[in-house]
Amino acid sequence: MTPMGSGGEPDIDGERLLRRLRELSAFGRTAEGGITRPGFSEAGRQADAFLIDQARRANLHAEVDAAGNVLFGRAAIDRTRPALLLGSHLDTVVNGGWLDGAYGVVSALEVVQVLAERHIDLDCDVVAIAFANEEGALFPQAFWGSMVAAGLLGSLPGPPADHEGRPLAPALALAGGDLDALPSAVWPPPSVRGYLELHIEQGPILDAGPERIGIVDAITGRAVLAVDLIGEAAHAGTTPLNARADALLGAAHLVIATRELAAQGLCHVASVGHLQVEPNSANTLAGHARLLVDLRDADAARLTKAEDTVRDQAGSIAARLGLGVRCRRMVRSEPAAMDAGIRRHIAGSAAALGLAARVMSSGAGHDAQIMAGITPTGMIFVPSIGGVSHVPQEDTAPADLLAGARVLLGATLRLLACPDRRNGYRP
Ligand SMILES: [Zn+2]
Numbered sequence: 419m420t421p422m423g424s425g426g427e428p429d430i431d432g433e434r435l436l437r438r439l440r441e442l443s444a445f446g447r448t449a450e451g452g453i454t455r456p457g458f459s460e461a462g463r464q465a466d467a468f469l470i471d472q473a474r475r476a477n478l479h480a481e482v483d484a485a486g487n488v489l490f491g492r493a494a495i496d497r498t499r500p501a502l503l504l505g506s507h508l509d510t511v512v513n514g515g516w517l518d519g520a521y522g523v524v525s526a527l528e529v530v531q532v533l534a535e536r537h538i539d540l541d542c543d544v545v546a547i548a549f550a551n552e553e554g555a556l557f558p559q560a561f562w563g564s565m566v567a568a569g570l571l572g573s574l575p576g577p578p579a580d581h582e583g584r585p586l587a588p589a590l591a592l593a594g595g596d597l598d599a600l601p602s603a604v605w606p607p608p609s610v611r612g613y614l615e616l617h618i619e620q621g622p623i624l625d626a627g628p629e630r631i632g633i634v635d636a637i638t639g640r641a642v643l644a645v646d647l648i649g650e651a652a653h654a655g656t657t658p659l660n661a662r663a664d665a666l667l668g669a670a671h672l673v674i675a676t677r678e679l680a681a682q683g684l685c686h687v688a689s690v691g692h693l694q695v696e697p698n699s700a701n702t703l704a705g706h707a708r709l710l711v712d713l714r715d716a717d718a719a720r721l722t723k724a725e726d727t728v729r730d731q732a733g734s735i736a737a738r739l740g741l742g743v744r745c746r747r748m749v750r751s752e753p754a755a756m757d758a759g760i761r762r763h764i765a766g767s768a769a770a771l772g773l774a775a776r777v778m779s780s781g782a783g784h785d786a787q788i789m790a791g792i793t794p795t796g797m798i799f800v801p802s803i804g805g806v807s808h809v810p811q812e813d814t815a816p817a818d819l820l821a822g823a824r825v826l827l828g829a830t831l832r833l834l835a836c837p838d839r840r841n842g843y844r845p
Pocket residue numbers: 507518519552617784
């Protein structure tokens with residue numbers, strides 16, 4: 419192959435990239451200036467249609483697969499041919515920001531378009547993907563599109579419905595998908611050479627430092643434990659301290675113990691953001707308290723250990739305060755390591771552009787963690803101003819948006835030129 423094509427070093431069209439991002443942000447725009455564009459909503463279909471039209475005007479091929487994923491390539495998608503996949507998602511949370519997901523998709527399309535315009539010879543297809551329903555804001559199955567693409571059909575709920583009980587099938591059909599044909603949207607792992615995702619950081623680390631580029635080493639895993647503490651509701655005025663079984667007091671101890679887990683370095687972060695108290699009355703001791711304990715770590719064994727510690731702590735707090743206790747795991751998603759060879763190519767691409775980069779892990783979930791299950795995967799981050807995301811204020815400086823897209827293009831070219839890509843791009 420000819421990695422450089424004709425006419426010098428290939429580059430992205432920065433004006434085109436920023437224009438498409440701005441135009442895309444009109445679909446699902448809210449009064450507060452945010453975006454509400456859940457997967458399989460009308461705004462979602464408009465966003466898909468806009469990018470499909472942009473691609474076709476550029477003489478690229480665009481199609482929707484059975485899962486509702488939108489695929490962009492130089493020619494009709496052939497899943498039996500070797501392909502390097504670049505992608506992210508177009509759906510948002512309720513009143514979310516304009517860049518989460520959309521930035522990665524528009525940049526992936528830009529890379530495919532630049533490769534086509536420069537007539538760069540490829541012995542491997544490069545396909546940009548807008549994965550359907552990554553956030554799961556309306557239809558609760560988050561990572562829907564990438565799970566189907568990765569062949570995790572057995573893990574999908576059936577028949578899927580949205581939060582209001584409406585079935586997915588008709589909404590999926592409107593988006594161009596087909597619930598009965600999901601197997602046709604699976605990428606056979608042997609033909610996938612790798613997956614690259616460009617995304618805003620959604621946290622404060624890059625924004626606070628000198629580096630403009632983050633090279634993700636791992637996407638953290640997550641466990642959520644529901645802990646029920648069972649005491650005895652009693653009169654707050656007449657019940658002596660030594661005769662109480664106060665479930666809320668137990669919950670307070672467990673909230674602090676959870677924070678200590680992370681403070682002592684036993685878990686990356688550990689939080690309680692949900693507390694339900696019964697009867698929740700000023701003059702009655704709580705008979706029941708339910709907490710949701712959210713644990714995140716990039717190491718599966720540490721995450722399991724943290725889960726065990728929360729169970730132990732809940733048990734000893736309950737025993738001390740005369741409470742009953744029940745712990746149930748509600749969520750467990752495994753950490754996903756990014757491919758070392760792909761990380762090296764991202765680093766090389768950033769260095770060649772004169773961009774300082776740092777290695778960091780992702781505290782948020784991404785389609786990349788699903789794709790990492792079937793193919794060598796890499797992720798590139800750019801700064802989020804103020805570290806905020808999933809809110810209307812979500813933003814990134816234009817120079818950083820362009821830098822990230824250039825790193826994506828450079829990394830793609832390096833991966834295509836790497837002789838050892840069949841073995842996971844090992845250095
Ligand atoms: Zn995202």
